[in-house]
Amino acid sequence: MAWETLVDREAYGVNMMQVPAPPPPGIDPTFLLNQLMPIVALIVVFVGLRWVFRTPVGAAIADAIRAGIHRRRHWKGFGGEWVDAPGEGLGDDRRVAALEEQVSTLQGQLSELAERVDFAERMLAERRDRKIGAGP
Numbered sequence: 001m002a003w004e005t006l007v008d009r010e011a012y013g014v015n016m017m018q019v020p021a022p023p024p025p026g027i028d029p030t031f032l033l034n035q036l037m038p039i040v041a042l043i044v045v046f047v048g049l050r051w052v053f054r055t056p057v058g059a060a061i062a063d064a065i066r067a068g069i070h071r072r073r074h075w076k077g078f079g080g081e082w083v084d085a086p087g088e089g090l091g092d093d094r095r096v097a098a099l100e101e102q103v104s105t106l107q108g109q110l111s112e113l114a115e116r117v118d119f120a121e122r123m124l125a126e127r128r129d130r131k132i133g134a135g136p
Contacts, residue, residue: 052058 053062
């Protein structure tokens with residue numbers, strides 16, 4: 001009988017299965033966390049980018065982006081170099097010609113203003129001489 005008891009003891013085991021307690025009624029915190037995490041991550045990313053773009057590094061990045069927008073360049077083959085896109089030089093020539101025209105116009109206006117100032121100085125000098133000569 002002793003032998004049978006030892007064998008029978010192994011045959012009768014108790015297995016317990018543990019399950020989590022059911023969530024309380026209302027909002028499931030796990031569901032809520034899963035919904036909010038992407039929003040929180042986006043906010044953190046945007047705040048980080050805003051901080052970076054307000055530093056000198058961000059200013060350099062912005063300058064590089066602006067320069068890339070205004071001046072198109074492309075890579076010339078393997079082992080090549082950066083070259084300007086075709087037709088870029090024409091826009092620069094037109095811009096230089098327009099600036100030269102503006103400078104010549106401003107020079108003409110400046111010389112006209114200089115003549116007017118000289119005339120006004122002569123008129124004031126004559127008036128002053130007449131007052132001094134007409135004294136008692």
